[in-house]
Amino acid sequence: MRTVTETMGSTATPEREPEKKRQRERRPGLFARLRLFLRQIVAELRKVVWPTRNQLVTYTTVVIVFVLIVLAIVSVLDWVFSRGVFAIFG
Template identity: 40%
Template sequence: MAKARNTEKAAKPNVFMRIGLFIKQIIDELRKVVTPTSKELFGWSLAVFIFVLFLMALVTGMDFGLGELMLKLFG
């Protein structure tokens, strides 16, 4: 029974080995990243900018509309 515990402990890597493995996996994943072209970067940036403007307009409209509704209901 005592030998089984020792083999379990030996099979489990220590903290520093796990941190090293984690960093190695991060580096491996970063090697897979593809840098966008300037055209793609501009297109996605424009899409995000338009989406944010749309959400700002939506929230502003809801804020104004609900504010007016509350003024009419409660006076």
């Protein structure tokens, strides 16, 4: 079976980029990248639609009530299972 280089007749080697072109394409330094990252964070935070005080109170209340409901369910299940274990293993 022939390889691609045998059928084409020559071995093509990719040309290397000139040294100056590679130097121009260097990425910015650490502090420049950090500054860019922080600027992008601020830009994204400006796009955020912040909740009003009423919405914040409502969301907080809903979360606290939900946590209390889950706490009650887990507590009841814990009590039931502990009674069951004590009844079986005494």
